[in-house]
Amino acid sequence: MTLPIFASGQDPGSSFSELLRRMNGDQPLLRNTGAVEITHGTTIVALRYSEGVVMAGDRRATEGYSIASRAIDKVFPADGHSGVAIAGAAGPAVEMVRLFQTELEHYEKVEGMALSLEGKANQLGGMIRRNLPMAMEGLAVVPIYAGYDLRRRIGRIFKYDLTGGRYEEGDFHATGSGGRDARTTIKLGYRDGLNRAEAIQLAVEGLYQAADEDSATGGPDVVRGIYPTVATITVAGFDRVSDEEVAQRFGELLQRKTAEGHPR
Amino acid sequence: MSMPFYVAPEQVMKDRADYARKGIARGRSLAALSYDEGILICAENPSRTLHKVAEIYDRIAFAGVGKFSEFDSLRTSGIRLADVKGYTYSREDVDARSLANAYAQLLNNVFTHEMKPMEVEILVAEVGADKDSDQLFRISYEGTIVDEEGSTVLGGDADTVNERLKANLTDTLDMAAALRAAVSALAGPERVLEAANLEVAVLSRTRARRAFRRVLPDELTPLLSATA
Numbered sequence: 417m418t419l420p421i422f423a424s425g426q427d428p429g430s431s432f433s434e435l436l437r438r439m440n441g442d443q444p445l446l447r448n449t450g451a452v453e454i455t456h457g458t459t460i461v462a463l464r465y466s467e468g469v470v471m472a473g474d475r476r477a478t479e480g481y482s483i484a485s486r487a488i489d490k491v492f493p494a495d496g497h498s499g500v501a502i503a504g505a506a507g508p509a510v511e512m513v514r515l516f517q518t519e520l521e522h523y524e525k526v527e528g529m530a531l532s533l534e535g536k537a538n539q540l541g542g543m544i545r546r547n548l549p550m551a552m553e554g555l556a557v558v559p560i561y562a563g564y565d566l567r568r569r570i571g572r573i574f575k576y577d578l579t580g581g582r583y584e585e586g587d588f589h590a591t592g593s594g595g596r597d598a599r600t601t602i603k604l605g606y607r608d609g610l611n612r613a614e615a616i617q618l619a620v621e622g623l624y625q626a627a628d629e630d631s632a633t634g635g636p637d638v639v640r641g642i643y644p645t646v647a648t649i650t651v652a653g654f655d656r657v658s659d660e661e662v663a664q665r666f667g668e669l670l671q672r673k674t675a676e677g678h679p680r
Numbered sequence: 681m682s683m684p685f686y687v688a689p690e691q692v693m694k695d696r697a698d699y700a701r702k703g704i705a706r707g708r709s710l711a712a713l714s715y716d717e718g719i720l721i722c723a724e725n726p727s728r729t730l731h732k733v734a735e736i737y738d739r740i741a742f743a744g745v746g747k748f749s750e751f752d753s754l755r756t757s758g759i760r761l762a763d764v765k766g767y768t769y770s771r772e773d774v775d776a777r778s779l780a781n782a783y784a785q786l787l788n789n790v791f792t793h794e795m796k797p798m799e800v801e802i803l804v805a806e807v808g809a810d811k812d813s814d815q816l817f818r819i820s821y822e823g824t825i826v827d828e829e830g831s832t833v834l835g836g837d838a839d840t841v842n843e844r845l846k847a848n849l850t851d852t853l854d855m856a857a858a859l860r861a862a863v864s865a866l867a868g869p870e871r872v873l874e875a876a877n878l879e880v881a882v883l884s885r886t887r888a889r890r891a892f893r894r895v896l897p898d899e900l901t902p903l904l905s906a907t908a
Contacts, residue, residue, distance in 0.1 A: 417761060417764070417765055417778070417782065418761075418782055418785060418786070419754075419757045419758070419760075419761050419782045419783065419785075419786050420757060420760045420761060420764065421757060421786070428760075432763055432767075435760055435763075435764065436764065436767070439764060514767065515767070518763055518766070518767045521763070522759065522760075522763045525734070525735050525736070525759045525763075526756055526759055526760075528729075528731065528734070
């Protein structure tokens with residue numbers, strides 16, 4: 417590869433996707449005639465707690481009625497202090513995350529300073545908007561973006577619609593096929609000032625209830641030791657919660673449900 | 681039709697080289713060296729915002745001396761190349777050697793074909809798993825690329841500073857010792873350099889992914905004063 421050099425009117429500035437377009441040209445639009453099954457990722461949640469934000473996602477990916485993956489990750493660090501969780505068509509979603517991560521780092525390196533959290537959220541909105549033609553073909557990507565705003569010193573959550581519309585949520589959000597069930601569960605258990613353990617517990621319970629109602633959402637897999645991906649984002653940065661800790665929270669949840677007697 | 685004056689190619693190249701060298705000599709020097717936990721790059725730079733040293737990729741840093749606008753556009757191009765390569769292939773496939781070659785090609789092209797050569801000298805550094813696998817590439821205005829061993833100096837007074845730096849080097853340097861070696865080499869016997877006039881960054885072997893870190897004045901002052 418040779419160094420990319422642009423005439424002054426053609427310079428892509430600090431945008432990485434603009435740079436890619438200048439170098440590779442516009443990519444052809446994928447058309448989905450419905451003849452092939454596309455891998456879909458399902459339920460993701462995010463909620464605020466006293467120190468920042470918790471994000472979590474189940475581990476199942478589906479292709480129509482079959483399970484495409486039992487251990488897919490849907491929660492990714494976007495940069496040091498924010499994360500992105502994805503629901504929708506897995507291929508374009510994972511690609512969008514990779515592009516988004518590169519975009520944020522690229523901006524930071526070229527400009528010498530990171531974008532504001534709001535700026536990053538808008539950037540992701542633009543990427544979803546550009547994906548709209550593909551969303552119309554059934555390849556929709558619906559992420560949740562959350563992070564710790566170092567300037568305002570609070571955790572913030574952003575949700576998106578297919579058109580790239582960006583809406584800031586106050587305390588929590590969940591989306592994907594089991595999103596509604598997860599949302600209701602979190603809504604009922606939410607209160608201000610949750611601590612870290614309580615917040616992780618509530619996120620995990622949201623996913624558990626979603627898996628209970630939605631066939632495309634995976635529940636805890638005790639046999640294989642596969643548990644939801646959970647991450648916290650605080651002033652200290654993005655931190656993935658260890659599988660052992662999530663397993664323990666699940667253990668407590670299952671014990672409680674067994675003791676209480678789960679309604680049939 | 682008037683004929684342009686004939687100028688011998690040797691003369692053209694010599695004039696361009698003189699022009700570039702003069703431009704570079706006007707600026708302050710910059711030193712880079714390996715130490716036990718990484719690579720330290722130290723530049724004399726009174727500005728807090730116009731950086732001479734910068735991050736290119738996970739384990740790669742860039743430094744430039746000479747004309748700011750020229751090496752800064754080289755820096756941006758390097759980030760672009762590295763990010764596109766890492767995105768297209770994989771993060772592991774981005775390496776300093778190929779980046780240094782790309783820089784050398786560009787500088788050589790500009791030197792031979794353009795009216796004005798670039799008045800810059802640049803460094804591409806990549807930190808390895810240990811001191812022996814660190815890489816320092818120094819690339820000069822006409823595209824000559826030098827693979828340096830352990831330490832290098834860029835800028836107008838490079839030879840003198842390099843002699844002083846080599847004299848300060850030992851096999852076991854920690855970060856503070858490496859910093860003091862670089863600063864005393866840059867300053868020379870007659871001057872004392874304050875933290876406010878230094879720009880220091882390290883590529884740290886021990887950091888997880890992005891090895892580049894700026895050493896800010898708050899951290900610099902105690903490291904420098906430990907001289908005694």
